[in-house]
Amino acid sequence: MMGPAEEVSPLTLNRLSFYLRSLRHLQEQGIKRVSSQELAQRYHLSATQIRKDLAQFGEFGIRGVGYEVRHLRERLRHLLGLERTQNLVIVGVGRLGTALAAYPGFNSDGFRVVGLVDSDPAKIDRRIGGLRVRPTAELADVVRDGNAIMGVLTVPTAAAQASYDALAAAGVRAVLNFAPTQLRTTRGVRVKTVDLRIGLEELGFFLARAT
Amino acid sequence: MMGPAEEVSPLTLNRLSFYLRSLRHLQEQGIKRVSSQELAQRYHLSATQIRKDLAQFGEFGIRGVGYEVRHLRERLRHLLGLERTQNLVIVGVGRLGTALAAYPGFNSDGFRVVGLVDSDPAKIDRRIGGLRVRPTAELADVVRDGNAIMGVLTVPTAAAQASYDALAAAGVRAVLNFAPTQLRTTRGVRVKTVDLRIGLEELGFFLARAT
Numbered sequence: 001m002m003g004p005a006e007e008v009s010p011l012t013l014n015r016l017s018f019y020l021r022s023l024r025h026l027q028e029q030g031i032k033r034v035s036s037q038e039l040a041q042r043y044h045l046s047a048t049q050i051r052k053d054l055a056q057f058g059e060f061g062i063r064g065v066g067y068e069v070r071h072l073r074e075r076l077r078h079l080l081g082l083e084r085t086q087n088l089v090i091v092g093v094g095r096l097g098t099a100l101a102a103y104p105g106f107n108s109d110g111f112r113v114v115g116l117v118d119s120d121p122a123k124i125d126r127r128i129g130g131l132r133v134r135p136t137a138e139l140a141d142v143v144r145d146g147n148a149i150m151g152v153l154t155v156p157t158a159a160a161q162a163s164y165d166a167l168a169a170a171g172v173r174a175v176l177n178f179a180p181t182q183l184r185t186t187r188g189v190r191v192k193t194v195d196l197r198i199g200l201e202e203l204g205f206f207l208a209r210a211t
Numbered sequence: 212m213m214g215p216a217e218e219v220s221p222l223t224l225n226r227l228s229f230y231l232r233s234l235r236h237l238q239e240q241g242i243k244r245v246s247s248q249e250l251a252q253r254y255h256l257s258a259t260q261i262r263k264d265l266a267q268f269g270e271f272g273i274r275g276v277g278y279e280v281r282h283l284r285e286r287l288r289h290l291l292g293l294e295r296t297q298n299l300v301i302v303g304v305g306r307l308g309t310a311l312a313a314y315p316g317f318n319s320d321g322f323r324v325v326g327l328v329d330s331d332p333a334k335i336d337r338r339i340g341g342l343r344v345r346p347t348a349e350l351a352d353v354v355r356d357g358n359a360i361m362g363v364l365t366v367p368t369a370a371a372q373a374s375y376d377a378l379a380a381a382g383v384r385a386v387l388n389f390a391p392t393q394l395r396t397t398r399g400v401r402v403k404t405v406d407l408r409i410g411l412e413e414l415g416f417f418l419a420r421a422t
Contacts, residue, residue: 208292
């Protein structure tokens with residue numbers, strides 16, 4: 001059985017996302033059942049970890065048979081809220097915001113970019129991936145018109161807090177933040193900060209140790 | 212004392228990166244010493260986890276005094292290989308590659324983008340952030356000329372394996388991969404795959420559960 005959402009760690013959730021990708025891959029290959037051992041071997045995971053993570057959500061493989069791929073995939077999509085599409089508004093259409101507006105993962109299977117805003121007058125009315133860039137002053141309208149539930153922050157660090165506050169005031173419930181800064185959060189508006197550099201530092205650690 | 216690099220998990224390394232950011236922030240504020248409790252409170256971390264992570268690398272705070280900020284920051288920079296600059300080559304200068312070429316975190320404190328290649332003839336000789344885009348066929352030259360040790364893969368999924376193989380053949384030692392696919396790796400050329408969508412799925416889990 002699942003406890004309250006707050007008890008689930010981001011690390012567990014990130015593993016669920018990875019299991020989901022693996023299950024889609026298996027389903028595309030026509031595979032109907034998979035054991036935790038097979039899943040672990042194919043995708044370089046830990047069988048014990050898989051069983052523990054899934055049991056936390058009431059999913060238990062059958063001994064000698066494993067998990068039913070289609071069922072488990074649907075269950076994970078349900079857990080991650082991917083059954084209905086969640087609409088996103090991107091605040092800041094510099095290079096990164098422009099890249100994300102057209103990013104396949106932000107426009108498929110549960111997510112869709114429905115609005116773009118920027119504070120630079122030179123960018124207003126530009127078209128990116130079928131959407132027209134609107135002024136930041138119109139953010140509340142953009143969120144309402146697009147029925148957006150999440151914001152994506154791709155503004156300079158100095159503008160990040162004000163942009164978060166504006167998204168919160170406009171009624172979004174979650175913000176994916178690419179600015180390398182810690183935001184003061186409004187109750188009920190969760191933030192996930194993504195640091196694109198962290199993967200480089202992880203690789204750097206291993207290189208520093210390699211002979 | 213530190214064990215072999217292979218025993219350190221990516222999760223631990225990502226926490227070291229976060230501690231490093233926190234220590235820089237403290238140092239900028241003129242703070243000279245910090246306890247694990249203070250660090251934990253200020254940056255929403257776990258004091259026990261901090262002590263455990265740092266002890267793994269031979270760093271122990273002094274009871275009642277804590278850690279010396281400048282020393283610990285230098286030590287973490289050393290561990291993450293940030294003391295010398297690691298040069299990067301970006302393969303694929305679509306929207307995301309273009310964004311990363313100019314991304315501050317890829318061009319500061321230990322990292323620098325020194326080369327850009329693309330297979331699209333229309334993009335060759337374009338200038339992005341002071342660098343000229345060169346043909347993928349010249350990748351080995353670009354890596355050698357720039358003394359690059361890491362590659363960044365921002366090509367379409369279908370081109371990812373061939374681009375990884377070309378980077379490995381050109382002599383890079385690590386690859387940061389943004390293509391949503393699992394690469395067959397060459398011995399000695401580590402891969403870190405970054406999935407920009409995973410943060411959205413994490414937020415989606417909590418939204419699906421919110422009332």
